[in-house]
Amino acid sequence: MSYVSTRGGDAPATYAEIVLRGLAQDGGLFVPQSYPRVTPSELRRWRGLSYADLAFEVLRLFASGIDEEALRSLCRSTYTAQTYCNARPGQDASEITPLLWLEDGLGLLQLSNGPTLAFKDMAMQFLGALFEHLLGLQGRRLNILGATSGDTGSAAEYAMRGRRGIRVFMLSPYGRMSGFQRAQMYSLQDPNIFNIAVKGTFDQAQDIVKAVSNDHAFKASHAIGTVNSINWARVAAQTVYYFKGWLAAAGSDDEPVSFAVPSGNFGDVLAGWIARQMGLPVASLIVATNENDVLAEFFETGCYRPRDPAHTYVTSSPSMDISRASNFERYVFDVTGRSPERLRALWKELDEKGSFTLSGEDWERVKASGFCAGRSVHADRLRTIRGLWETSGVLVDPHTADGITVARRKRLPGVKCICLETAQPAKFASTIREAAGILPPVPSSCAGLEDRPQRFEVMEPDVRAVKDYIDRHTSEQ
Numbered sequence: 001m002s003y004v005s006t007r008g009g010d011a012p013a014t015y016a017e018i019v020l021r022g023l024a025q026d027g028g029l030f031v032p033q034s035y036p037r038v039t040p041s042e043l044r045r046w047r048g049l050s051y052a053d054l055a056f057e058v059l060r061l062f063a064s065g066i067d068e069e070a071l072r073s074l075c076r077s078t079y080t081a082q083t084y085c086n087a088r089p090g091q092d093a094s095e096i097t098p099l100l101w102l103e104d105g106l107g108l109l110q111l112s113n114g115p116t117l118a119f120k121d122m123a124m125q126f127l128g129a130l131f132e133h134l135l136g137l138q139g140r141r142l143n144i145l146g147a148t149s150g151d152t153g154s155a156a157e158y159a160m161r162g163r164r165g166i167r168v169f170m171l172s173p174y175g176r177m178s179g180f181q182r183a184q185m186y187s188l189q190d191p192n193i194f195n196i197a198v199k200g201t202f203d204q205a206q207d208i209v210k211a212v213s214n215d216h217a218f219k220a221s222h223a224i225g226t227v228n229s230i231n232w233a234r235v236a237a238q239t240v241y242y243f244k245g246w247l248a249a250a251g252s253d254d255e256p257v258s259f260a261v262p263s264g265n266f267g268d269v270l271a272g273w274i275a276r277q278m279g280l281p282v283a284s285l286i287v288a289t290n291e292n293d294v295l296a297e298f299f300e301t302g303c304y305r306p307r308d309p310a311h312t313y314v315t316s317s318p319s320m321d322i323s324r325a326s327n328f329e330r331y332v333f334d335v336t337g338r339s340p341e342r343l344r345a346l347w348k349e350l351d352e353k354g355s356f357t358l359s360g361e362d363w364e365r366v367k368a369s370g371f372c373a374g375r376s377v378h379a380d381r382l383r384t385i386r387g388l389w390e391t392s393g394v395l396v397d398p399h400t401a402d403g404i405t406v407a408r409r410k411r412l413p414g415v416k417c418i419c420l421e422t423a424q425p426a427k428f429a430s431t432i433r434e435a436a437g438i439l440p441p442v443p444s445s446c447a448g449l450e451d452r453p454q455r456f457e458v459m460e461p462d463v464r465a466v467k468d469y470i471d472r473h474t475s476e477q
């Protein structure tokens with residue numbers, strides 16, 4: 001299996017080579033030259049596997065350049081009931097992603113039982129183990145630099161804490177995260193984790209990261225890397241839970257099942273698209289957006305029109321407050337015939353006009369691709385949270401509620417539909433209280449989190465100061 005860039009400028013490379021690189025050199029995203037296929041008899045054979053062994057079977061199809069036994073042990077050390085211990089009472093933590101039926105044919109795949117209570121742990125924990133393995137083989141070090149408004153930063157820190165050869169420098173907007181999110185990140189005492197609280201907004205923090213990354217000399221001399229959602233290893237690791245969910249829900253070897261996915265950067269649902277391309281019987285992929293509905297508009301009209309920052313709204317499902325979905329390029333590459341020339345032309349149009357529209361044959365392929373989409377707004381998510389709580393005693397977080405809202409509207413009659421749970425309600429207590437009038441329970445691994453001592457550096461939004469800080473903390477080996 002080799003990987004190429006969506007923009008056609010990079011030489012084919014292995015999985016082992018691309019995962020530490022992130023973005024391709026030509027600015028495109030790495031994709032497999034072709035998708036591996038899974039046969040019905042393989043699917044049947046995978047029925048009894050543990051999550052870890054299923055992950056091994058799926059990932060070995062992608063992981064060129066990685067020793068198979070090493071991959072198996074990475075999967076087994078990552079997907080343990082101990083790491084994914086935050087299951088709801090009554091749910092089996094050893095399933096890693098237990099499936100809970102909510103109502104007639106509508107299930108909840110619980111992906112948020114990891115250390116930071118969000119689905120990003122599913123791939124990020126694996127990425128941490130993989131990076132440590134690859135860096136160890138190559139005798140290299142990596143200093144991960146990122147900016148976070150909450151979920152991604154904490155998932156990265158919990159995945160990388162204590163790992164040999166890795167340090168994390170994570171910028172966050174000082175005083176602008178919830179108490180729970182702050183405590184999650186700042187209470188980590190591991191010496192390889194550096195929290196930098198920037199006196200400014202998330203966008204300012206993000207701009208600093210971009211400025212540091214664009215200083216190629218600094219980036220090279222300080223071995224700076226990233227872990228953002230375009231990293232192929234994260235996408236590939238996310239395909240595993242589509243297989244797991246389908247195996248748990250499907251009654252026969254070829255029963256089509258739909259998935260509903262709350263979407264921001266299009267990473268989570270892209271993994272479902274890849275699972276479908278691999279031959280998993282996926283009926284439809286239902287994309288749920290919040291008030292930031294760029295993707296819903298695309299799947300309704302064929303027009304992709306990202307908004308500017310002034311028209312990207314702050315909502316009560318904040319991890320989906322994204323206008324430009326960074327993984328969308330991979331899907332567009334596939335549905336426009338996997339042609340780098342065509343992709344480059346579309347992105348040029350996007351840069352020049354702020355939008356592009358797929359029509360003709362391309363639009364036919366979009367319509368045949370199994371996707372549909374809808375939007376859910378504040379009142380919808382409150383109603384869904386309250387309704388589920390009152391009728392079935394299940395609490396869901398605001399993002400998952402967007403997924404359930406849209407799933408109920410768009411699912412096909414008679415076809416089972418699985419909603420992906422992207423976070424636990426404990427992370428968004430104030431919206432849960434507004435919706436259901438109660439405070440969500442906090443899993444025992446996070447009990448007392450906000451009382452633990454915190455460790456972080458407060459800094460002005462200044463590129464020079466951040467570079468100096470990184471320099472000081474990377475000079476000692």
Ligand SMILES: *Cc1c(COP(=O)(O)O)cnc(C)c1O
Pocket residue numbers: 118119120151152229262263264265266267268269319320399422423
């Ligand atoms: C990251 C995130 C999303 C969006 O996932 P994408 O892969 O960016 O589409 C949705 N909900 C929660 C809680 C998240 O943390």
